[in-house]
Amino acid sequence: MxxxxxxxxxxxxxxxxxxxSTTAVSNVLNNKPIRIGDAKRRLIxxxxxxxxxxxxxxxxxxxxxxxxxxxxxxxxxxxxxxPELIRRLEVxxxxxxxxxxxxxxxxxGACEREHLAALCSRFVDGLAVVPAEGGINAPLLRRIAxxxxxxxxxxxxLPKERFHYVTTDGRAAAxxxxxxxxxxxxxxxxxxxxxxxHPVLDDRLGGVADAARLDPDAILLCPPVREHVHERLxxxxxxxxxxxxIFLESNRLLPGLLDAARDTGVTLPGRLRVIGFDPPVLTIxxxxxxxxxxxxxxxxxxxRQDVATxxxxxxxxxTVTLANPSARFVPVRVAAELCLP
Amino acid sequence: MxxxxxxxxxxxxxxxxxxxSTTAVSNVLNNKPIRIGDAKRRLIxxxxxxxxxxxxxxxxxxxxxxxxxxxxxxxxxxxxxxPELIRRLEVxxxxxxxxxxxxxxxxxGACEREHLAALCSRFVDGLAVVPAEGGINAPLLRRIAxxxxxxxxxxxxLPKERFHYVTTDGRAAAxxxxxxxxxxxxxxxxxxxxxxxHPVLDDRLGGVADAARLDPDAILLCPPVREHVHERLxxxxxxxxxxxxIFLESNRLLPGLLDAARDTGVTLPGRLRVIGFDPPVLTIxxxxxxxxxxxxxxxxxxxRQDVATxxxxxxxxxTVTLANPSARFVPVRVAAELCLP
DNA sequence: CTGAAAGCGCTAACAA
DNA sequence: TTGTTAGCGCTTTCAG
Numbered sequence: 265m266x267x268x269x270x271x272x273x274x275x276x277x278x279x280x281x282x283x284x285s286t287t288a289v290s291n292v293l294n295n296k297p298i299r300i301g302d303a304k305r306r307l308i309x310x311x312x313x314x315x316x317x318x319x320x321x322x323x324x325x326x327x328x329x330x331x332x333x334x335x336x337x338x339x340x341x342x343x344x345x346x347p348e349l350i351r352r353l354e355v356x357x358x359x360x361x362x363x364x365x366x367x368x369x370x371x372x373g374a375c376e377r378e379h380l381a382a383l384c385s386r387f388v389d390g391l392a393v394v395p396a397e398g399g400i401n402a403p404l405l406r407r408i409a410x411x412x413x414x415x416x417x418x419x420x421x422l423p424k425e426r427f428h429y430v431t432t433d434g435r436a437a438a439x440x441x442x443x444x445x446x447x448x449x450x451x452x453x454x455x456x457x458x459x460x461x462h463p464v465l466d467d468r469l470g471g472v473a474d475a476a477r478l479d480p481d482a483i484l485l486c487p488p489v490r491e492h493v494h495e496r497l498x499x500x501x502x503x504x505x506x507x508x509x510i511f512l513e514s515n516r517l518l519p520g521l522l523d524a525a526r527d528t529g530v531t532l533p534g535r536l537r538v539i540g541f542d543p544p545v546l547t548i549x550x551x552x553x554x555x556x557x558x559x560x561x562x563x564x565x566x567x568r569q570d571v572a573t574x575x576x577x578x579x580x581x582x583t584v585t586l587a588n589p590s591a592r593f594v595p596v597r598v599a600a601e602l603c604l605p
Numbered sequence: 606m607x608x609x610x611x612x613x614x615x616x617x618x619x620x621x622x623x624x625x626s627t628t629a630v631s632n633v634l635n636n637k638p639i640r641i642g643d644a645k646r647r648l649i650x651x652x653x654x655x656x657x658x659x660x661x662x663x664x665x666x667x668x669x670x671x672x673x674x675x676x677x678x679x680x681x682x683x684x685x686x687x688p689e690l691i692r693r694l695e696v697x698x699x700x701x702x703x704x705x706x707x708x709x710x711x712x713x714g715a716c717e718r719e720h721l722a723a724l725c726s727r728f729v730d731g732l733a734v735v736p737a738e739g740g741i742n743a744p745l746l747r748r749i750a751x752x753x754x755x756x757x758x759x760x761x762x763l764p765k766e767r768f769h770y771v772t773t774d775g776r777a778a779a780x781x782x783x784x785x786x787x788x789x790x791x792x793x794x795x796x797x798x799x800x801x802x803h804p805v806l807d808d809r810l811g812g813v814a815d816a817a818r819l820d821p822d823a824i825l826l827c828p829p830v831r832e833h834v835h836e837r838l839x840x841x842x843x844x845x846x847x848x849x850x851i852f853l854e855s856n857r858l859l860p861g862l863l864d865a866a867r868d869t870g871v872t873l874p875g876r877l878r879v880i881g882f883d884p885p886v887l888t889i890x891x892x893x894x895x896x897x898x899x900x901x902x903x904x905x906x907x908x909r910q911d912v913a914t915x916x917x918x919x920x921x922x923x924t925v926t927l928a929n930p931s932a933r934f935v936p937v938r939v940a941a942e943l944c945l946p
Numbered sequence: 947c948t949g950a951a952a953g954c955g956c957t958a959a960c961a962a
Numbered sequence: 963t964t965g966t967t968a969g970c971g972c973t974t975t976c977a978g
Contacts, residue, residue, distance in 0.1 A: 284964080284965085285964070285965045285966075286965090287964075287965065287966080288963095288964070288965080298963085298964095299963060299964095300963070300964080301963080301964095323970090325970095326970050326971065326972090327969085327970050328970085329970085
């Protein structure tokens with residue numbers, strides 16, 4: 265019998281039914297500290313519930329310039345650890361009364377700008393952004409922040425900018441990972457990363473360099489595309505010193521590595537120890553893929569970013585700061601987990 | 606020098622600058638077919654752009670009861686083919702001027718109700734829903750649809766309900782998959798599925814039964830949890846007839862199957878042919894996992910739902926119907942792709 | 947052709 | 963303690 269929608273009933277419908285003013289109803293429903301007859305208060309609450317009253321959020325936003333909504337902007341919600349991160353954020357925010365507008369910037373500055381503009385049009389209260397192209401829109405984000413919208417950088421941080429951020433302590437994690445390789449007996453260490461750099465990726469590179477000698481010729485950069493990785497690594501794997509190890513900036517580089525391993529007969533982790541960030545994605549239906557995966561002859565440690573904690577921090581920062589703008593937070597670098605066999 | 610936000614400027618700011626009424630500006634910006642001096646029109650357009658005018662969507666919604674937003678509700682945006690489906694939907698909708706509110710119902714009716722209510726509060730123009738608990742909230746969805754919000758079922762359909770839907774032709778795909786097993790020489794066919802049934806899953810079961818003999822004792826149902834699957838399958842794999850094959854309702858059942866295979870020494874696809882729906886997720890860092898994966902000795906065909914086409918259909922249905930409510934669409938069952946080696 | 951004015955549902959300042 | 967009222971920014975009649 266419930267009827268959540270039935271001809272969008274409004275504040276004044278309740279007011280009418282109960283016999284009070286809309287103000288009274290508004291005050292009660294928002295439990296403002298305004299004294300009102302306890303009987304009436306109860307009655308209002310009751311009828312509102314019975315009628316399944318739902319405030320018209322458009323009207324609320326118009327009046328208050330707050331939308332009870334948060335925009336999330338990521339390059340691609342299907343990659344890396346983003347799906348899990350976003351899901352946790354959504355759940356946490358919703359339980360705090362915020363709805364979530366999720367946007368894919370495709371890691372493209374112009375696209376990100378459009379999304380940001382649209383979100384501002386909607387008066388989102390806050391933004392959780394993984395800035396595209398390593399922060400190309402920082403000036404815009406700064407303006408948005410100045411205009412009163414809370415801006416939080418997630419996953420990535422922008423040095424020299426004053427945005428609050430929640431990220432992984434990538435340097436420490438990379439150091440730990442590299443150390444693991446060294447302790448496993450690796451003498452010659454390679455680093456495979458993306459060509460396009462930004463601080464978070466440089467942290468990883470830096471962390472590895474902290475822990476082990478990294479010859480300049482052992483730093484291999486290329487676009488994170490399977491074929492490119494494959495090609496890039498072939499010559500390296502062909503003349504692989506004994507006791508080699510490779511650090512993957514992200515495990516989305518793994519398929520290409522395995523392709524090259526297949527073509528050169530290098531088994532992992534037997535002949536080449538390996539460790540990398542983020543959940544690897546393996547498909548099992550293509551014979552070609554399969555023959556690559558077969559080069560994996562044992563478990564491979566993975567550096568798993570702690571998305572749960574990151575999402576918690578992000579949600580807490582947003583909700584608490586929005587409720588109480590004078591709250592102070594310090595940027596967060598969450599420790600990653602080294603998943604060993 | 607752009608300033609997308611600077612003290613939310615409004616229609617009247619432009620009107621003031623140009624020296625016309627807000628009406629004129631509004632009409633021009635929405636290119637209403639209202640005749641207006643061509644010089645003024647140009648000037649208005651120009652200043653609006655120069656000032657980076659953005660309409661206040663809250664005000665628009667309030668007036669029009671339309672939000673230029675679509676709600677997407679899925680059980681869990683990280684599982685199965687949902688990440689890709691949602692991403693494509695988001696991209697397609699945004700390019701049509703709609704923003705996207707993504708919600709995780711956690712496959713829980715009460716949670717879904719909350720999300721739906723919140724979305725309605727916001728006057729979303731349409732909903733793309735993967736109904737939780739197999740459609741427990743159908744009555745609510747019906748009411749929402751009656752109240753004028755476009756409701757589309759995605760992935761799942763609800764028989765007896767009149768919602769438009771976009772789904773996979775699961776019956777045909779399952780039939781094809783089962784046929785493939787039969788042609789590969791499978792004599793004894795097993796079906797492994799979830800305990801909780803709904804039409805989409807029953808279609809898959811039906812499709813398999815269409816193509817091959819499926820003894821009642823060969824239909825294995827259990828919760829889609831790795832440990833349960835493991836346990837459920839142990840006795841079966843222990844006494845596995847020669848020429849066996851197993852159809853997985855979803856490849857998220859695969860890890861459990863492989864665990865059981867490891868414990869019983871059954872190799873796949875050597876001793877047990879296998880095929881299943883949806884992208885499998887394999888982790889590689891746990892020794893335990895790894896020993897399970899090692900039971901996979903060759904590529905395994907996968908039934909890949911065509912999320913691109915589904916998303917296209919869904920986005921088209923929503924945008925076209927919203928633009929032109931008299932448009933007529935027929936529910937869609939998209940063919941899945943059998944990914945063979 | 948163009949502009950003034952009403953009002954969407956809600957909140958907050960002000961009267962009573 | 964309560965009710966009346968004036969907008970929030972926009973669209974949309976309806977006069978001019």
